[in-house]
Amino acid sequence: MSTTKNRLGRGLGNLIAGGKGPPAVKKSEASPSAVPVNVGVKPVGGLAGFMEIAIASVEASKHQPRRNFDDAALRELADSIRSEGLMQPIVVRAVGAKFQLIAGERRLRACQLLGLKIIPARVVEAGDASSAVMTLIENLQRADLNPIEEALGYASLLQDFSLTQDSTAERVGKARTTVANSLRLLSLDREIQGYIAKGLLSTGHAKVLLGLADGPQRMLLARRTLEDGWSVRELERQARKLKAETTVRAGGRTGPEAENTAIRDVEKRLAAKLNTRVALKHSSKHGRIVIEYFGNEDLQRILEHLGVGT
Numbered sequence: 001m002s003t004t005k006n007r008l009g010r011g012l013g014n015l016i017a018g019g020k021g022p023p024a025v026k027k028s029e030a031s032p033s034a035v036p037v038n039v040g041v042k043p044v045g046g047l048a049g050f051m052e053i054a055i056a057s058v059e060a061s062k063h064q065p066r067r068n069f070d071d072a073a074l075r076e077l078a079d080s081i082r083s084e085g086l087m088q089p090i091v092v093r094a095v096g097a098k099f100q101l102i103a104g105e106r107r108l109r110a111c112q113l114l115g116l117k118i119i120p121a122r123v124v125e126a127g128d129a130s131s132a133v134m135t136l137i138e139n140l141q142r143a144d145l146n147p148i149e150e151a152l153g154y155a156s157l158l159q160d161f162s163l164t165q166d167s168t169a170e171r172v173g174k175a176r177t178t179v180a181n182s183l184r185l186l187s188l189d190r191e192i193q194g195y196i197a198k199g200l201l202s203t204g205h206a207k208v209l210l211g212l213a214d215g216p217q218r219m220l221l222a223r224r225t226l227e228d229g230w231s232v233r234e235l236e237r238q239a240r241k242l243k244a245e246t247t248v249r250a251g252g253r254t255g256p257e258a259e260n261t262a263i264r265d266v267e268k269r270l271a272a273k274l275n276t277r278v279a280l281k282h283s284s285k286h287g288r289i290v291i292e293y294f295g296n297e298d299l300q301r302i303l304e305h306l307g308v309g310t
């Protein structure tokens with residue numbers, strides 16, 4: 001009777017074969033000293049396409065849409081794998097003598113944290129475009145992507161594989177409008193994209209900002225939203241107000257006032273910060289900031305506030 005252990009993890013057999021799951025990989029079984037270093041590819045449990053492969057042979061996909069991996073969450077996942085075993089294999093495709101990861105990068109990283117040498121994997125046949133689509137879908141289904149990562153994933157499919165928005169939407173199972181609206185986020189300034197990626201601004205806020213054609217206006221309202229904690233409804237109100245101020249009706253002429261509004265806003269914030277009057281002289285090529293002070297002591301106070309000192 002064979003004593004070879006199935007290392008898929010408790011419950012995985014039920015997930016992939018509908019049968020009784022094999023025992024979990026226990027801590028003693030998963031330790032580096034208990035796993036042969038030279039393990040390459042070994043079929044698992046007679047399941048077609050499921051194998052144990054060397055972790056060192058797995059390469060990350062350049063089409064992985066997720067940019068950020070939470071260290072604390074990875075450690076929690078590693079602890080779970082150490083205790084209960086790996087419940088679901090990673091998905092890879094063979095590329096030469098290596099395997100390219102399609103799905104399961106968090107699982108792979110967690111196993112690397114544990115110092116494991118092998119990992120159960122499902123090996124599939126997939127071309128470049130199909131592999132990229134599968135990677136994106138896996139992340140979307142797990143809700144692991146922030147809105148910017150999702151948009152970058154769609155953009156990669158369009159740019160790298162010459163897919164249309166329609167074909168991209170069809171392949172990932174999303175409505176075309178969902179894909180189109182997601183891609184619009186990438187037209188925002190990088191700073192605003194960063195706020196969205198970090199969850200500081202919602203997609204509702206982003207939709208309002210996208211309604212403003214002027215970049216400086218977007219930045220002004222985005223920063224004010226963060227500073228003042230505006231809701232989407234309040235941002236909409238402020239955007240309407242700014243648009244109204246932008247249009248100057250004088251003898252049928254219209255002209256932008258957004259720049260003057262932005263300058264006044266900066267002056268007010270600087271004045272409040274330094275507790276004195278501040279004038280901002282601005283042009284598209286150069287400018288200057290004039291800070292008023294009253295006597296040596298007031299100058300010393302302002303310099304210390306600016307972190308300059310004397």
